[in-house]
Amino acid sequence: xxxxHPEYLRFTTHRSLTHRLVLSTLTGRPVHISQIRxxxxxxxxxxxxxxxxxxxxxxxxxxxxxxxxxxxxxLTYSPGLITGSVEGLGASGGVVKCILPETIRRGVSWFLIxxxxxxxxxxxxxxVRFEGDGVITSATETGDISVDxxxxxxxxxxxxxxxxxxxxxxxxxxxxCAGPGGKGGGGIVELRFGSQVRLPKTVHMNRSPGxxxxxxxxxxxxxxSASNNARMxxxxxxxxNPLVNDIHVAAQYDQAPLVSSRDKSDPxxxxxxxxxxxxxxxxxxxxxxxxxxxxxxxxxxGGVTPEDIGKQCAYQLLEIISQGGCVTRVGxxxxxxxxxxxxxxxxxxxxxxxxxGTEDVVGLGRDLKMFGASNWGLRDVDEDDSTDIIVSVxxxxxxxxxxxxx
Amino acid sequence: xxxxxxxxxxxxxxDLAKLIYDQALTxxxxxxxxxxxxxxxxxxxxxxxxxETFFKKSSAEKADEHYEDRAIPILDYDQLEAKxxxxxxxxxxxxxxxxxxxxxxxxx
Numbered sequence: 001x002x003x004x005h006p007e008y009l010r011f012t013t014h015r016s017l018t019h020r021l022v023l024s025t026l027t028g029r030p031v032h033i034s035q036i037r038x039x040x041x042x043x044x045x046x047x048x049x050x051x052x053x054x055x056x057x058x059x060x061x062x063x064x065x066x067x068x069x070x071x072x073x074x075l076t077y078s079p080g081l082i083t084g085s086v087e088g089l090g091a092s093g094g095v096v097k098c099i100l101p102e103t104i105r106r107g108v109s110w111f112l113i114x115x116x117x118x119x120x121x122x123x124x125x126x127x128v129r130f131e132g133d134g135v136i137t138s139a140t141e142t143g144d145i146s147v148d149x150x151x152x153x154x155x156x157x158x159x160x161x162x163x164x165x166x167x168x169x170x171x172x173x174x175x176x177c178a179g180p181g182g183k184g185g186g187g188i189v190e191l192r193f194g195s196q197v198r199l200p201k202t203v204h205m206n207r208s209p210g211x212x213x214x215x216x217x218x219x220x221x222x223x224x225s226a227s228n229n230a231r232m233x234x235x236x237x238x239x240x241n242p243l244v245n246d247i248h249v250a251a252q253y254d255q256a257p258l259v260s261s262r263d264k265s266d267p268x269x270x271x272x273x274x275x276x277x278x279x280x281x282x283x284x285x286x287x288x289x290x291x292x293x294x295x296x297x298x299x300x301x302g303g304v305t306p307e308d309i310g311k312q313c314a315y316q317l318l319e320i321i322s323q324g325g326c327v328t329r330v331g332x333x334x335x336x337x338x339x340x341x342x343x344x345x346x347x348x349x350x351x352x353x354x355x356x357g358t359e360d361v362v363g364l365g366r367d368l369k370m371f372g373a374s375n376w377g378l379r380d381v382d383e384d385d386s387t388d389i390i391v392s393v394x395x396x397x398x399x400x401x402x403x404x405x406x
Numbered sequence: 407x408x409x410x411x412x413x414x415x416x417x418x419x420x421d422l423a424k425l426i427y428d429q430a431l432t433x434x435x436x437x438x439x440x441x442x443x444x445x446x447x448x449x450x451x452x453x454x455x456x457x458e459t460f461f462k463k464s465s466a467e468k469a470d471e472h473y474e475d476r477a478i479p480i481l482d483y484d485q486l487e488a489k490x491x492x493x494x495x496x497x498x499x500x501x502x503x504x505x506x507x508x509x510x511x512x513x514x
Binding site for chain 1: 417419420422423426427429433434436437440441473474475476477478479480481483486487490496499500501502503504505506
């Protein structure tokens with residue numbers, strides 16, 4: 001089926017690695033990525049989380065081939081079909097297991113967000129259970145959002161594309177913050193993405209983003225006193241209450257997860273890890289589907305009070321709301337990619353100037369073009385006095401290759 | 407509209423549309439130019455010794471080395487606290503909330 005000499009799209013560095021691999025899988029174009037941390041003396045080549053992501057890609061696709069050089073600085077990836085969780089192809093009981101090693105410093109959302117972009121284009125439902133000593137469900141210092149934000153601020157974005165949110169489920173079976181030194185955790189998370197489409201619907205989110213009418217959120221304390229939750233919520237409310245009355249933050253208290261202590265003399269010994277606390281806030285607009293989220297977590301080294309976390313999270317949320325637009329920085333990759341994969345119609349998305357003006361979004365536009373999508377059209381919003389920008393995205397009509405063949 | 411740097415207006419949407427696909431620039435350079443933070447003719451032609459420039463890393467390489475993808479931006483929370491403690495800033499943000507009185511919409 002594959003051409004004898006596939007033409008590789010060439011990239012360098014580990015920048016946007018997951019997203020490039022996702023685009024490669026969606027468009028069926030093989031990629032060659034070189035200079036991955038090639039000049040770093042201590043951490044040369046692919047990091048543990050990146051290796052784990054490649055394994056995950058392999059387990060939800062059929063026919064992918066991955067080659068990594070000895071030093072790990074060069075990677076070639078030829079994508080296969082996205083099969084999802086098919087019995088006999090890695091899944092058992094309809095669920096693919098993804099075991100993350102304890103060396104991982106990234107939150108599980110780092111895996112979930114790109115996985116969700118692939119999932120609508122799968123042949124079968126994508127059910128993945130993340131477990132092992134490296135699953136961090138909280139936000140992380142490495143800049144990943146919490147699973148709560150994925151569930152309440154990312155998954156609802158799929159509804160606009162005709163992907164049924166009733167068939168999407170993200171279950172947190174065991175919570176965990178980052179372990180000592182920011183490494184590892186003992187969480188268990190299960191994603192069930194049961195809505196597959198032939199082509200995502202063309203989205204028009206070019207109108208006013210509306211006004212924030214309520215704030216929801218989750219405060220989590222794992223292995224530390226539950227009173228931390230109340231203290232984080234109290235401080236955040238103090239800042240946000242003058243602007244919104246309707247604030248409801250759930251408090252989630254859990255025991256720290258038990259993981260193997262890796263003590264050779266006593267293989268059965270267990271220890272607790274992933275202790276910490278954090279806060280996730282989501283502001284919901286009067287316009288359906290416009291969500292602004294903020295995440296702050298206590299660093300694994302400690303030394304901050306729950307009041308600090310509550311305050312920082314509230315200020316982060318205000319900052320994100322003030323950036324405006326219909327989609328935030330966190331959701332931009334998801335929405336813009338799905339728009340580019342849609343039918344050959346022009347969709348429009350209103351983004352804040354400071355959202356499109358980030359390296360991530362600029363890089364995203366370039367990567368999409370590399371993979372064959374059309375250039376974005378940009379223009380100012382002229383209906384009101386905001387400084388937002390309307391991005392016009394023409395779909396490539398790629399859609400679901402699996403559904404086309406089968 | 408305001409004019410910055412004498413002749414060149416910056417931060418225009420049309421400029422970004424052009425700059426975004428200019429492969430000669432890194433994304434961070436694109437944004438700097440868009441915001442008008444650098445001059446057009448800025449280059450890296452300072453090195454004189456051949457041997458030294460040979461081993462010197464380009465600025466793009468240096469930046470990439472420490473770069474890791476982040477979903478949550480790195481923010482200066484002290485600065486944010488100062489910003490959102492000012493009543494005027496809060497009041498201008500209030501327009502983005504349903505608690506705002508719509509009657510004042512025309513005035514602001």
